[in-house]
Amino acid sequence: MRKMLAAVSRVLAGAAQKPASRVLVASRNFANDATFEIKKCDLHRLEEGPPVTTVLTREDGLKYYRMMQTVRRMELKADQLYKQKIIRGFCHLCDGQEACCVGLEAGINPTDHLITAYRAHGFTFTRGLSVREILAELTGRRGGCAKGKGGSMHMYAKNFYGGNGIVGAQGQIFEAYNMAALWKLPCIFICENNRYGMGTSVERAAASTDYYKRGDFIPGLRVDGMDILCVREATRFAAAYCRSGKGPILMELQTYRYHGHSMSDPGVSYRTREEIQEVRSKSDPIMLLKDRMVNSNLASVEELKEIDVEVRKEIEDAAQFATADPEPPLEELGYHIYSSDPPFEVRGANQWIKFKSVS
């Protein structure tokens, strides 16, 4: 602290000879890192849990901030494009849940494998795809990550298995728990508990809402899913647990979605606007990170605002691309039915309409 003060005073003294205030900001010294207290996780069948403090470097902080802001702005842009009918079909947005996808990615390696359900745009980004490819997939263009053939719920990347449209897997998940535990598979089961299954609150759908305990013989953690550092630490802990050969583990991330279930759900018939507003003002993940970083001198308000401006531009450019890019060519309607097969013919709406199918 003393060193920092000394450095700051030297800078200020130096700045006295340079009138431009910009120079002052640019040469301001930020802390390299800061230590933060994070909420203790609830534990199930675990003696110890993730640490209750964590060190955040300036570099990581800026990276997480930028990523979360990108996901946020990307989802809001998708909302806009959907209302303009440029995006069609189903569109499930994850704004409010940014700390989950960004925090998760911060705790694992790019070589780990991830799969999720339909609220997948955030994960598609954190797993490495660009906003351009994601938005162009939402608008159904050839530059989309699935060449326009998948849409919102069917985006894939390296070590990311989508984007899946069908859930309803209560029975299946218990089957998966059993086999994972039986064979000690290194698998983290994650529940992003945003309190509602479409229009039904968890209390009306679950006999036990302690999802982190429902792996029964599988240990579990309940994590503050609005705090990216909490998610990161819990993920690191869970990943280490799995990698040590102990078998599967469960993570319940308590989070919240600002939008309704999908763009066809206004999201206010089963919850109050006050509830949404309260989460936004008290627990917004981006706001929480920003406050922490500014208050511990990891970054300045202006610097973060600059990132906001850059992110906004990136999203605008991506949206431009996604709107202007042409649709996939009709000739490719039949492509990619089988993998590694020689080309064959695909029947269209009648026997005279034929499409070529290429792997």
Place this chain on the structure above:
Amino acid sequence: MAAVSGLVRRPLQQVSGLLRRRFHRTAPTALQMTVRDAINQGMDEELERDEKVFLLGEEVAQYDGAYKVSRGLWKKYGDKRIIDTPISEMGFAGIAVGAAMAGLRPICEFMTFNFSMQAIDQVINSAAKTYYMSGGLQPVPIVFRGPNGASAGVAAQHSQCFAAWYGHCPGLKVVSPWNSEDAKGLIKSAIRDNNPVVVLENELMYGVPFEFPAEAQSKDFLVPIGKAKVERQGTHITVVSHSRPVGHCLEAATVLSKEGIECEVINMRTIRPMDIDTIEASVMKTNHLITVEGGWPQFGVGAEICARIMEGPAFNFLDAPAVRVTGADVPMPYAKILEDNSVPQVKDIIFAIKKTLNI
């Protein structure tokens, strides 16, 4: 349109009374009814008529139905008759089948029939086959209903047509309404039937209004299962279809009528047991046949019709091979241009008709 839907919300006697006063007619004239409201009315009447009838499914109660088909029913009949389930198709379909075996008359809603695949063992092995396996001891008076087939932009996992899959199974009855009259009459017949009936609705048809004839307004109006309807008389070619494509066939018929080609359009209404007699009688009159469906070509409804025609008297009356118009043989793509070309369009129907007639 707003005025029309305003009319629908009034009690029917009032409306017909109004029309009576205005037009000085003694008999009530047809009013406009959307398919959604027709299904709602049909279920409402059957719930009122028989207290053993109940509806269960995701979001059917407090949310008024994912597509608002069950709007107002929970308010009217309460928790015991209109039941919100957790997202567990296999689970709640099993519960519904058990209830039917014990003597209740459940309507089990699948939010779309794509989700019924999660529960297909219950539909086939627990419902369809049981009366047979028990040697006639155990009936299963259950209705499985929900939207089937392509919608708009909902991509591969949400666009499959299940007419062929369910139509394949002995023990099941499978119906596929097109207009409001079909929708109300068939759901009522399905509920009163003591066998498992699959009702394949269509999401794009829910909001479409049709003229609702006087007899359909009765609480005892039933459309018999297993009987097709000739929607349009013609002499040159028989066009057989079910669900939304029936509308496309009628459009094609209107276009072709200007060229002197008169199509006989048959609305199957029931997939299983198929009314092959009506189709045969028509083919023996017109000597030409095309089938039109939204599902995939291989092993589809059209394939079955063609096979049966060959086995019966109508074969000798054919002047040309029968032709099928179907969905394209690909998983449903998301991009609009690809999706449009993956479903049978009016132009494809016209083309097939002209080819068959050698024009």
